[in-house]
Amino acid sequence: MTIPTSSPATSPSDHHGLAPAWRWARRHLFPTPFHALLSVATLAMVAWFLFVALDWLVFSATFVGDSQADCTGGGACWLPITQRIDLFVYGFY
Known part of the structure; x- marks a missing residue:
């Protein structure tokens, strides 16, 4: 019977x-270069979407x-949220 010795394949660092x-x-x-292009293009699209x-x-x-007037x-209108924040936090309680 052979006892395996413990020799790590990679260093702990x-x-x-x-x-x-x-x-x-x-x-x-x-x-591959094709996968690299797809990865970079996807990252660029995600970054653009987050920016927008x-x-x-x-x-x-x-x-x-x-x-509302x-x-x-051109951005979001958060007025209904800010005016009714108590309703969102506490509900009808």
């Missing part, structure tokens, strides 16, 4: 830092006002 993440990305996201969504939801939004910007 490989399990810290960015090395495992880079190795995973290299293996799964960039195995944050601009509409937060940066161009209207938070202060008395009626005060919502003149």
